[in-house]
Amino acid sequence: METLDYVELKHFLSEHSEGLNSFELPEEQAQFTSLPNKFFEVTEGQNRIVILSENEPVGFFLLHSTERIKEYSNNPNAILLTSVNQAKQGKGYAKQAMLLLSDFVKSEFPNCDEIVLAVNHRNIPAKRLYSSVGFKDTGQRKIGPIGEQFIMSLPL
Numbered sequence: 001m002e003t004l005d006y007v008e009l010k011h012f013l014s015e016h017s018e019g020l021n022s023f024e025l026p027e028e029q030a031q032f033t034s035l036p037n038k039f040f041e042v043t044e045g046q047n048r049i050v051i052l053s054e055n056e057p058v059g060f061f062l063l064h065s066t067e068r069i070k071e072y073s074n075n076p077n078a079i080l081l082t083s084v085n086q087a088k089q090g091k092g093y094a095k096q097a098m099l100l101l102s103d104f105v106k107s108e109f110p111n112c113d114e115i116v117l118a119v120n121h122r123n124i125p126a127k128r129l130y131s132s133v134g135f136k137d138t139g140q141r142k143i144g145p146i147g148e149q150f151i152m153s154l155p156l
Helices: 014-021 067-071 093-108 124-132
Strands: 007-011 046-053 056-064 078-086 114-120 136-144 147-155
Touching: 007 093, 014 046, 014 056, 046 093, 056 093, 067 078, 093 114, 093 124, 114 124, 114 136, 124 147
Parallel strands: 078 114
Antiparallel strands: 007 046, 046 056, 056 078, 114 147, 136 147
């Protein structure tokens, strides 16, 4: 069995830009997320997180502590996870990153006690990934740009 490279989560730094700019999305994923370079400019409360393997960006996501969270949770201490994507599909980087997520959020956002996200009902691989790392379907639904989304939660 192949051993996976070491993965870590870090806040975005300008030195990550070049690696993130090289990301491409397979057509079937492009409908569900955006490339990281769309988020080089963010507003207050949007936190750009880079998934690194051996100091190379292999993934990216946003953690929101903005008013937008109210669309997904009534918990004032929740944080919203969006725009997850990765450069190398099928390498296990996303799963490793999601396994690190709880500890990362507890360390970097100590007031946060829940991570929420929305996943499109057709994005079965993503829903399977989130379920495998402890996210639970809240039963809530939201209509997104391309259809129904499951709202999932991970208590910390």
